[in-house]
Amino acid sequence: MVARTVWQARQKGLQTFPDSVRGFNKEWNMKTTRRSFLKLMGVSAVGLSLCQLGFDLEEAQAYASKLKIEGAKEVGSVCPFCSVCCQIIAYVRNGKLVSTEGDPDFPVNEGALCAKGAALFSMYTNPHRLTKPLYRAPHSDKWVEKDWDWTLNQIARRVKDARDKDMVLKNEKGQTVNRVDSLFMMGTSHASNEECAVIHQAIRSLGMVQMDHQARV
Amino acid sequence: MTNHWIDIKNSDAVLIIGSNAAEHHPVAFKWVMRAKENGAVLMHVDPKFSRTSARCDFHVPLRSGTDIPFLGGMINYILEKELFFKEYVFNYTNFAFVVGKDYEFNDGLFSGYDPKTRKYDQSKWAFEKGPDGGPVIDETLKNERCVFNLMKKHYSRYTLKTVSDVTGVSAENLLRVYDAFCATGKPDKAGTIMYALGWTQHTVGVQNIRASSLIQLLLGNIGIAGGGINALRGEPNVQGSTDHGLLYSSLPGYHNLPVSTWQTLADYNKANTPVTTLKNSANWWSNRPKYVASLLKGWYGDAATPENDFCYEYLPKLEPGEDCSYMYVMDKMYHGKIKGGFIFGVNPMNSFSNTNKMRAALDKLDWLVCSELHNSETTDNWQRPGVDPKTKKTEVFLLPSAHRIEKAGTISNSGRWLQWFDKAVEPGGQARNFADIFVPLINKIRDLYRKEGGTLPDPLLKMHWTEKFEPEEWTRRINGFFWADTKVGDKEYKRGQLVPAFAQLKDDGSTSSLNWVYAGSFTEEAGNKSKKRDASQTPMQANIGLFPNWSWCWPVNRRVLYNRASVDLNGKPFNPKRAVIEWDGSKWIGDVPDGPWPPMADKEMGKLPFIMTKDGYAQFYGTGRLDGPFPEHYEPAETPLDSHPFSKQLSSPVYKFHTSDMDQMAKAADPNYPYVLTTYSLTEHWCGGGETRNVPNLLETEPQLYIEMSHELAKEKGINNGDGVIVESARGRVEAIAMVTVRIRPFTVMGKTVHLVGMPFAYGWTTPKCGDSTNRLTVGAYDPNTTIPESKACLVNLRKADKLTEIA
Numbered sequence A: 001m002v003a004r005t006v007w008q009a010r011q012k013g014l015q016t017f018p019d020s021v022r023g024f025n026k027e028w029n030m031k032t033t034r035r036s037f038l039k040l041m042g043v044s045a046v047g048l049s050l051c052q053l054g055f056d057l058e059e060a061q062a063y064a065s066k067l068k069i070e071g072a073k074e075v076g077s078v079c080p081f082c083s084v085c086c087q088i089i090a091y092v093r094n095g096k097l098v099s100t101e102g103d104p105d106f107p108v109n110e111g112a113l114c115a116k117g118a119a120l121f122s123m124y125t126n127p128h129r130l131t132k133p134l135y136r137a138p139h140s141d142k143w144v145e146k147d148w149d150w151t152l153n154q155i156a157r158r159v160k161d162a163r164d165k166d167m168v169l170k171n172e173k174g175q176t177v178n179r180v181d182s183l184f185m186m187g188t189s190h191a192s193n194e195e196c197a198v199i200h201q202a203i204r205s206l207g208m209v210q211m212d213h214q215a216r217v
Numbered sequence B: 001m002t003n004h005w006i007d008i009k010n011s012d013a014v015l016i017i018g019s020n021a022a023e024h025h026p027v028a029f030k031w032v033m034r035a036k037e038n039g040a041v042l043m044h045v046d047p048k049f050s051r052t053s054a055r056c057d058f059h060v061p062l063r064s065g066t067d068i069p070f071l072g073g074m075i076n077y078i079l080e081k082e083l084f085f086k087e088y089v090f091n092y093t094n095f096a097f098v099v100g101k102d103y104e105f106n107d108g109l110f111s112g113y114d115p116k117t118r119k120y121d122q123s124k125w126a127f128e129k130g131p132d133g134g135p136v137i138d139e140t141l142k143n144e145r146c147v148f149n150l151m152k153k154h155y156s157r158y159t160l161k162t163v164s165d166v167t168g169v170s171a172e173n174l175l176r177v178y179d180a181f182c183a184t185g186k187p188d189k190a191g192t193i194m195y196a197l198g199w200t201q202h203t204v205g206v207q208n209i210r211a212s213s214l215i216q217l218l219l220g221n222i223g224i225a226g227g228g229i230n231a232l233r234g235e236p237n238v239q240g241s242t243d244h245g246l247l248y249s250s251l252p253g254y255h256n257l258p259v260s261t262w263q264t265l266a267d268y269n270k271a272n273t274p275v276t277t278l279k280n281s282a283n284w285w286s287n288r289p290k291y292v293a294s295l296l297k298g299w300y301g302d303a304a305t306p307e308n309d310f311c312y313e314y315l316p317k318l319e320p321g322e323d324c325s326y327m328y329v330m331d332k333m334y335h336g337k338i339k340g341g342f343i344f345g346v347n348p349m350n351s352f353s354n355t356n357k358m359r360a361a362l363d364k365l366d367w368l369v370c371s372e373l374h375n376s377e378t379t380d381n382w383q384r385p386g387v388d389p390k391t392k393k394t395e396v397f398l399l400p401s402a403h404r405i406e407k408a409g410t411i412s413n414s415g416r417w418l419q420w421f422d423k424a425v426e427p428g429g430q431a432r433n434f435a436d437i438f439v440p441l442i443n444k445i446r447d448l449y450r451k452e453g454g455t456l457p458d459p460l461l462k463m464h465w466t467e468k469f470e471p472e473e474w475t476r477r478i479n480g481f482f483w484a485d486t487k488v489g490d491k492e493y494k495r496g497q498l499v500p501a502f503a504q505l506k507d508d509g510s511t512s513s514l515n516w517v518y519a520g521s522f523t524e525e526a527g528n529k530s531k532k533r534d535a536s537q538t539p540m541q542a543n544i545g546l547f548p549n550w551s552w553c554w555p556v557n558r559r560v561l562y563n564r565a566s567v568d569l570n571g572k573p574f575n576p577k578r579a580v581i582e583w584d585g586s587k588w589i590g591d592v593p594d595g596p597w598p599p600m601a602d603k604e605m606g607k608l609p610f611i612m613t614k615d616g617y618a619q620f621y622g623t624g625r626l627d628g629p630f631p632e633h634y635e636p637a638e639t640p641l642d643s644h645p646f647s648k649q650l651s652s653p654v655y656k657f658h659t660s661d662m663d664q665m666a667k668a669a670d671p672n673y674p675y676v677l678t679t680y681s682l683t684e685h686w687c688g689g690g691e692t693r694n695v696p697n698l699l700e701t702e703p704q705l706y707i708e709m710s711h712e713l714a715k716e717k718g719i720n721n722g723d724g725v726i727v728e729s730a731r732g733r734v735e736a737i738a739m740v741t742v743r744i745r746p747f748t749v750m751g752k753t754v755h756l757v758g759m760p761f762a763y764g765w766t767t768p769k770c771g772d773s774t775n776r777l778t779v780g781a782y783d784p785n786t787t788i789p790e791s792k793a794c795l796v797n798l799r800k801a802d803k804l805t806e807i808a
């Protein structure tokens, strides 16, 4: 397993390095020395051994300057697929994503990613991405582009109308239930915790009971 | 997970069952491999041989849907051979509780069964009560109704012969697993069980997991390093979205949604707050009223006062026993009872079982709002193959959603670590994150109510809401605030400051928290702890791979749940070589303990380790499940057998199902559908594949739907590797490419040959010619507790195709 060996080497390398460049600082943006060092270690992955390079940072920096991530800002993110939640470093230059890779410091994935996590960049750049709100009218055979404001106004209207009409204030026994049975929400375990909190509060305030994320799928 | 990913390396025996961890949680599998390097034995019990099996010491093929006999046999083996960890069982479990006289078990049925309603009266299973209302405990075990004695009797029926007959696993293979795993019943050994949807998606899904808890408790494997029952969560934030209760019957933080019989907050608290008579039980849920009041305060802010029950009245209330899980919603939809709704980041028209019914149901909606990265089988249901869009009335609003790296916030991994992610780039095109859709939408609805009035506007108008979504503001709201100046110890907190932990939450309206389990994640003192990236550890923590300063973990940064069960009554670790916590005479060291109290040797202050149960003991016997206090074998709803050796009750007497014209089922041992189908995911595709099929390089590696079958079955059916195959169930027809393989072998079950086939479910028609939903075959039969469909076992037939239309 080549990848493992490389990462073990990275780990060992990190352990023998002085604290200042080990990157175990609390900040998201890691120090230049460490970044260069990791690029150096990346070199070792394609064939050069640590001792061949002799930890010469200058040499490494010269090599690194040819890499596509040179000068890019590092942003910490998390793989959007399974719940291993591998941490990822996104490299951004001029507001554009230029590369993504596993975060070698994160104790769970130690830099490793599976096929899906490794394909994050191509997922981001794939040509099928939806970019505008779309509308399909009843019985129509096509999508039409719409703006956000129109779209949200239309949805708000429909939600309010259904809520006003179908809200059950009291059940047959006369108990207060304040519930709408004609609306539903499905998803989403793709949401962040913050989005989940927003969605849950919104759904209950509308009086909706029919809500389910993917725990059963 | 009771434990966490890294902790798997501490195991001496890893039992992977109901999961293909190497392919579906690939990076986590490195920790399984670390355990192996440390000398652990790895076992894979699964219908088919996979890359997980290849990495294990051995693979044991098991017929899908027979996990309970497999585990029941292990329980019997442990009890017969007395391999259990006596000190642990004796001190920490309810083995000696006496069960009431109404409990019975006869021929597959527990007492209290009503065949008309297909329900049990669970009160018949209650524990015997002493004069004080507390449990009757007989540590001599003389009473034959002691939990331990009942358990022994129940599982004595699970002999090697009966188990082998039903599961299709040879007695030799059974013993191999039982011996290797039960060796962890020693104080200094740890065994872990890793499972996933292969366990949950059955009509006995919950009881599969219950059976594993019985084993892990007998062996003393809960609360220790390298132990536990570890659910390998699927969806990226299914842990967090469960914590935040995106489930019909939940409120955030594991509280029930009110039902109509709980009209006031006092009714609610009375019904949901357990009371114990045992002085040494922490009975943590006795704190529930504080958490619920703080949630309501978070939702309704200044409008929520003790006088108005913190606006409890505004909450929608279900009817008792009403099921609004997605399968029930889809059934109502099919019957035209739903007007509209939201489907965000999920693709039901591919991944829900009995998909043909789902697709027909969606056609009945007036309107639908979807938020997605790509078009999917759900968003484009109105133009699916074979359908004329002109005949479909549903209006669809399709909203482009932001990708993970286009937004900031937190996510909770399977080990409950709260991990912050930053926004790397602006959302592509006009895409938005889900909150940036919901916040303005709700604000527009609020405006309409202000302008027009309408029915019950107050829950919307009076809530503590926001004009604009700021992620970190909600991380703070989730943690919670003080709403009145408060003194905690020597420290003064002002109104509006963050609460330091859930111990400070109150039921008087002076605190808020949108989710008590996350209280303590964002504090005045330490800031946003999900951003912590500090690998420092004590040598004790380093020894077991604990990273207490990296991110934060709920509850209160406790990395191993129930860790008080890892020590003896004096607080000394059962296994000093892999200690999780230890009492040093005055305080606990290591992980954050399950509560601050001293060890149990302190008769006054000590507390039992299972703090979330009412009486503090782990439960071999429990009355809370709808299908019985002990796991019992029932065949899947669709089974190739017409009888089994455990009882006359063929399938679960209480599993749920629907009865529409599109809910057809094969009969038992149906000659028209003789083969068992199980389904799975792929490394390269994410679940239903809605995202990953749009990534060219992933699609290239796994381009089309296939069906794995044994050489024996292929020969019988005249099918060669690579041939097109038509697969049919009572509900649908699917095309796939044959993959004839030794990875699947025929089972010998009760003397007859049973063939099993396997199919991934990652393909759908919106990706041209790759095949369409496998779930058109799977069954609409559900676990009675969770209503999860039995997607992992149903019956099919198959034949060689003359011509394929779904696959190129």
Ligand code: SF4
Pocket (backbone or CB within 6 Å): A079, A080, A081, A082, A083, A084, A085, A086, A109, A112, A113, A114, A115, A116, A117, A118, B025, B026, B027, B028
């Ligand atoms: S990289 Fe693979 S293993 Fe890691 S979180 Fe993503 S999908 Fe899961």
